[in-house]
Amino acid sequence: MKSMSEITKEWLLDRVRPFQSIVEYLSRKHVPQHKHSVWYYFGGVTLFFFIIQIITGVLLLFYYQPTSEPVLEKNPVTSSKQTENLLFELQSAVEADSSKAALLRMLGDQPDARIKMLYPSGAYASIEYIRTQVRYGWLIHSLHSWSSNVLILFVFIHLFSAFLMKAYRKPRELMWYSGSVLFALVLGFGFTGYVLPWDEVAYYATSIGTEYPRALPIVGEWLVRLLRGADQVTGETLTRMFGIHVVVLPLSVLGILGLHLVLALIQGSSIPISIRTGVKQVPFFSRYIYREFFLWIILLIALVAVCYFFPWELGTPFDLLQPSSPPVGIHPEWYFMFLFQTLNILPSRIAGIDGILIGQILFGIAAAFWFFIPVLDRRSARNVRSPLFTIIGIIAILYFIVMTTWGYISVSQH
């Protein structure tokens, strides 16, 4: 008696011959086991959180409205006939042409307001709607927000562990390059997603974040305008960031992530140079996969628990027509804190050059160095230990931790 999965497998292999060799290849695939092999799981975990982001992101898209236009409501009908006529006209005007909304919002400030403003922006209103009206909307919103942070945390862990185990060395350079691009794209997701709720913190964080490139010579102004779609952060920026967040970045990620995963399957996990003996091999299908699944399930349950006990909060809504001042101690998300703090502590001018420009040049050099590590680290390419690059990796981690902590301390002191 054949099992259902065997029948399906045979049916498929009878029809698509090349699968035979792929299945055979994967069934022979093994994952090395040694004292550092726990780090191998983090790649899969990162992938899992990315899948959660895709699913919850698509679900949020069903309700989210990327607009800075206010949400209006007419006041209850009064007895005066004249008021009723006016109401009717205003209502028709709102229905006919939403650009009159701004004018009507002004009317809303009058004491005898006929039209009142429910929310200063459709974007904020729609997230509030998801959080308070849609069944399980709070869960989906919290999952997306929490999981984005956890995803970036695991990306950092995966990146640093790959660095310290010298997993970038020959023949896995392409995995390092594709992984580095994915890292940048994930940070891009974080940045573009941050503005979408259109609350005060989101608005000012985006204003500050998109202001930095202005220091760059020649392309600075152009780059700022490209990011914002306007001179200031406005509704144009919201539309633009939304487009980048839900179309440009996902499409870019899918291609590169596909390459990264195929390479991971073909080349397998890298064994650190220091480990010469005592490497056991564990079959990828299905022993390793089951362990990975087990971890995913535990982490999913933990994530849902976090969302339940600490649902993600929204800030004060931002009103573009009556802007408030930036909140005290405004700062970016934790994963940008080290950049933020570094640029903060630089003096405004260093040897006659703009401090922010110097900071950006330094970060540019550091990023290029990090990207081209497989070329620069000659020793590990020859499978020889290279303690210098281990020290560089540890310095990078310490720099990240120290700067992030320092950033949070100086923000809290304000």
Place this chain on the structure above:
Amino acid sequence: MIGCGSFFIARRCLDSYCMKNTESDRRNFFRRIIQGASALLMLSSVGVLLQYLKNPLRSKIQRAKICALSELNEFQPSKNFSIGGVKGIVVLDNHKNVHAFNRKCSHLGCLVVYQNEDRQFFCNCHKGTYDLTGKVIFGPPPHPLSKLLVEISDDTIFVTAESEALHRYS
């Protein structure tokens, strides 16, 4: 307490399941646990998903001025309107009574039009035809047109309609 209890039960299950206590039996048990847990998670996720996708829009009862009664006469006895997304029509019958209907055809939801020469409502989609009281006189519609509440005060016609779940915010 619960943790200890469930651990104890799990341990007992494991022991009874793997009487031989071989490694492959333990692995099978582990595999089953993961399959079961994933199935449960999947099932509950589908439940959450289905609930989430149901948009909880609110219906709203709205009263609006349509036109002056004197605007309707035997040459121009009807007027279309829209209240909170409800597409309606007011019409003057032979006895000078005003009726208001939702224009949605009860067959497949197309909007009916008023034809003055035949004094009837006609649906262009499948030729459903209603008389001035909303009763079906020809074609596939299963029910009459739905009536809306009409009030007349000082020569002005008001209609009250419940919007069909169109509002996110109230």
